[in-house]
Amino acid sequence: MKVVKKIISVIFTVVFICWLLLIIYESYTVSKGEQPKFCIKTEEHKYDDGVTTECLGLGYKVYTYNRSSIDIQIQFGPFWISEKK
Numbered sequence: 001m002k003v004v005k006k007i008i009s010v011i012f013t014v015v016f017i018c019w020l021l022l023i024i025y026e027s028y029t030v031s032k033g034e035q036p037k038f039c040i041k042t043e044e045h046k047y048d049d050g051v052t053t054e055c056l057g058l059g060y061k062v063y064t065y066n067r068s069s070i071d072i073q074i075q076f077g078p079f080w081i082s083e084k085k
Helices: 002-031
Strands: 041-047 050-056 060-067 074-078
Antiparallel strands (some): 060 074
């Protein structure tokens, strides 16, 4: 049983480290002004003054704003952040 627990622990640790590296990579990519690479779901929201693109990743969201009423261009954060209105 000890060996099985150790193997499960190692697998979990490797998966967790890979997930963290993915988030760091996506954050870096978005901070350079590029589009995220690993989107699970992408939605586009249209408004009178422009368009907002929402990308849902593995535990994070990226909002790309192309609107005249919002000062920021890109917002990166955890999956519970909401779009600026």
